[in-house]
Amino acid sequence: MVLAIDIGGTKVLVGILDKSGQILDYHKEESRAVLGSDVLIEQIFAIIDTYYSKFLEDVSGIGITLPGIVDKGNGTLKYAPFSNLKDVPVAQIFTKKYNKAVYIDNDVNACAWGEKWFGVARDCDNFAWMTVSTGIGGGIVINGKLLNGYDGMAGEFGHMVVEENGELCGCGQRGCLEAMAAGPAWVNKALKEMYSGAKSILRNKGDALTAKDIADAARNGDKLAQEIVHGAARYIGIAISWIINILNPQMVILGGGIMEADDLMLPIIREEAYKRAISARFRKTPIIKTSLGYNAGLIGAASLVLYPEN
Ligand SMILES: [Zn+2]
Known part of the structure; x- marks a missing residue:
């Protein structure tokens, strides 16, 4: 199982997917990113702790998609134009909190990657x-x-x-x-x-x-x-x-x-x-x-964990 987080311009989705890219469950909220990265991170922690803490033991990694420029090497969100977030060390924050491998990428790249493993581009x-x-x-x-x-x-x-x-x-x-x-x-x-x-x-x-x-x-x-x-x-x-x-x-x-x-x-x-x-x-x-449908971002986030690059 993987934990997938899709952070959009206006919404946040958190879900649990199996290794074939099927969404087993997900939860969606309006994003609080405009209030700053700390508020956004706390919002996501709260969703995970409320709905998905029981799955964490079986989760092999966390995939996160972000709306903006991402430095995958450093695991950092460099800049998100919609919410004005800058230089947020996303991977480090989630690794520290949940002690899991964390993979991040820009949302559209993640959708492309999800399409390659689970969609029409297989x-x-x-x-x-x-x-x-x-x-x-x-x-x-x-x-x-x-x-x-x-x-x-x-x-x-x-x-x-x-x-x-x-x-x-x-x-x-x-x-x-x-x-x-x-x-x-x-x-x-x-x-x-x-x-x-x-x-x-x-x-x-x-x-x-x-x-x-x-x-x-x-x-x-x-x-x-x-x-x-x-x-x-x-x-x-x-x-x-x-x-x-x-x-x-x-x-x-x-x-x-x-x-x-x-x-x-x-x-x-x-x-x-x-x-x-x-x-x-x-x-x-x-x-x-x-062919990924409305939740392409979540499937993309999961694919980052299931099929890491390199
Ligand atoms: Zn332009």
């Missing part, structure tokens, strides 16, 4: 994993190993500029994929167009409008919603054509909440990516949705 040594949710991130597996890059930051798919002079991104650039196609971009685009007079059933949603509402409206034939979905999928397709042309992956896997609209998006993503892929073989690269 027996696949070269692939890219892109998450599309509040932000857009990526994990790259090359020759059976996660690509870390010189600073451990490889795979920042969200900050490829797909539209010069496009929307302003959190990173300071304009037209990044994340600023053009992640969930908040959908909502901002809808609000902007409606403010300029566009007709849409989305007007009924007011301030509570979400990307899911937009996907639902698109399925119901709303023209503005369909334009937004099409635009986002097109940008993702363009970015994936670059990934395919550069990496020649065996497959590209998409996850994250926005990809719940895969029925609407995948045909457009594929069309745009294949249009720009440079060879007939590249145009056959499967572009598919993750």
